[in-house]
Amino acid sequence: MTTDAFEEWRRWHEHRVAAVSAPYGPLALTGTHWLADFPDGRLPDIPGRWTAEGDAVLLSAAADEGLTVDGRPVDGEVRLTADAGPAGEARVAYGDRRLVVLAREGVWGVRDFDPGAATRRAFKGIAATPYDPAWAVPGRFTPYEEGHRSVRVPNADGRERGLGLGGELAFALAGAELTLQVSVEADGSLWAVFADATSGVSSYRFRFLRPAAPDAEGRTTVDFNRALLPPCAFADHFVCPFPPPGNTLETGVEAGERELG
Numbered sequence: 347m348t349t350d351a352f353e354e355w356r357r358w359h360e361h362r363v364a365a366v367s368a369p370y371g372p373l374a375l376t377g378t379h380w381l382a383d384f385p386d387g388r389l390p391d392i393p394g395r396w397t398a399e400g401d402a403v404l405l406s407a408a409a410d411e412g413l414t415v416d417g418r419p420v421d422g423e424v425r426l427t428a429d430a431g432p433a434g435e436a437r438v439a440y441g442d443r444r445l446v447v448l449a450r451e452g453v454w455g456v457r458d459f460d461p462g463a464a465t466r467r468a469f470k471g472i473a474a475t476p477y478d479p480a481w482a483v484p485g486r487f488t489p490y491e492e493g494h495r496s497v498r499v500p501n502a503d504g505r506e507r508g509l510g511l512g513g514e515l516a517f518a519l520a521g522a523e524l525t526l527q528v529s530v531e532a533d534g535s536l537w538a539v540f541a542d543a544t545s546g547v548s549s550y551r552f553r554f555l556r557p558a559a560p561d562a563e564g565r566t567t568v569d570f571n572r573a574l575l576p577p578c579a580f581a582d583h584f585v586c587p588f589p590p591p592g593n594t595l596e597t598g599v600e601a602g603e604r605e606l607g
Contacts, residue, residue: 363471366580372580375580377391377457378457378585379396379458381403394407394411402425407421412440444459481602485557486515487560488514496510497591499590509587512529513528522597527591534560536558540555540599542596543596549605550579571602
């Protein structure tokens with residue numbers, strides 16, 4: 347193991363701890379409210395009336411209710427589309443809270459991020475295994491012939507949703523030839539949802555992995571030192587997908603982020 351590799355991992359880990367504990371990081375999420383569950387448009391502990399209207403959300407509120415959009419008080423109706431940026435940049439605010447508009451498979455929702463959330467105050471860190479070069483191995487990505495496929499998987503909120511997959515990532519680990527079905531992000535990088543022999547025992551029930559974009563021959567590095575806890579490990583209100591079929595490894599991955607500290 348080189349000192350540079352360990353130091354790079356250490357900086358990555360410190361950045362992760364800072365990001366999840368930031369004022370509008372995952373620990374600040376106190377609720378995800380699907381508008382279909384509230385036909386009267388009244389969301390728990392959130393002022394105004396929120397209703398789905400075609401390809402947008404219609405927010406109706408009076409000035410004295412304290413909501414702002416783009417920094418200006420809401421007094422009447424505002425049409426909102428899904429927020430694309432980080433929670434801290436959401437258009438709708440209620441005091442220090444940020445109300446993020448989102449859509450999943452045509453269903454509209456609102457997420458409530460509160461810097462004063464109890465989960466954020468109670469956070470004591472992320473338990474992670476220190477860097478070990480044995481967990482960083484060469485991998486080869488092969489896209490599906492059809493280019494893309496979608497599988498239905500359970501989500502952490504108990505609902506089933508589609509998970510888009512772009513191909514298979516093959517690698518050797520601890521003497522075993524393994525594969526993961528992975529998604530391809532807009533920048534070409536890969537994303538896998540996986541479980542292993544440690545899941546639910548000495549690590550969270552599943553984790554994420556984000557290998558770099560493969561080269562022209564499909565080569566990339568599969569580095570389990572950077573296995574990530576999913577957002578739902580930090581707050582119960584995220585809708586993380588469970589691993590798709592084939593992504594539960596028999597090998598125990600004693601690396602990366604394991605559980606909350």
